Amino acid sequence: MISLASRLLVILGSALQHDAWKEFTGSARFTVTYPAAWRRIGISTDRLDILSSAEFAEGVLIAQNEAEIIVIELPDSAGASFGELIERETQGDSVVSHREVRGTIANNQGCKTLRELVATSEVAPGVHEIDTVFYCEVHGRKFATRLRNWPHDRRQAEYRRIALRVARSLRVPG
Numbered sequence: 001m002i003s004l005a006s007r008l009l010v011i012l013g014s015a016l017q018h019d020a021w022k023e024f025t026g027s028a029r030f031t032v033t034y035p036a037a038w039r040r041i042g043i044s045t046d047r048l049d050i051l052s053s054a055e056f057a058e059g060v061l062i063a064q065n066e067a068e069i070i071v072i073e074l075p076d077s078a079g080a081s082f083g084e085l086i087e088r089e090t091q092g093d094s095v096v097s098h099r100e101v102r103g104t105i106a107n108n109q110g111c112k113t114l115r116e117l118v119a120t121s122e123v124a125p126g127v128h129e130i131d132t133v134f135y136c137e138v139h140g141r142k143f144a145t146r147l148r149n150w151p152h153d154r155r156q157a158e159y160r161r162i163a164l165r166v167a168r169s170l171r172v173p174g
Helices: 004-019 082-089 156-168
Strands: 021-025 031-035 047-051 068-073 094-101 114-124 127-138 141-149
Touching: 031 047, 031 156, 068 156, 082 114, 082 127, 082 141, 114 156, 127 156, 141 156
Parallel strands: none
Antiparallel strands: 021 031, 047 068, 068 141, 094 114, 114 127, 127 141
16 A cells, blocks of 8 residues: 555656756757656757657647647848748738737846747648747847647647746857
């Protein structure tokens, strides 16, 4: 018979593991943290690409009740405004909202301001996904933390909080 203390240790251990975060350092000289329970996919060293689930079929879009977060430095962004970058990246998409996120962490290595864009994009005829993107600039370099998931996902708010935390963890050495 398992003692009450043993049960509490198992529950506490699960909770701590669920809250554990890992650090990713890219070859493009930036660092972010991400949930340890999420699975890294791809082998790229210049971007972070993670899935909320361990269930994964190569070459398949995200499954129902699953999300993907990608952190990448935006290519060809030097000299472009965020408005220009957002227009370029959302061609053909339906923009749902665009706003500045308040209360972001300001320091010399991280994002001083985050801009959040929510859009829907058609991935197949009549099939749409939601993209929530947090844009920021650090030392003249522009980055995007992109959350992808399906509409009406019951975990949308949770996924957004995680993506925002990942975006806020972005660090670029000076």
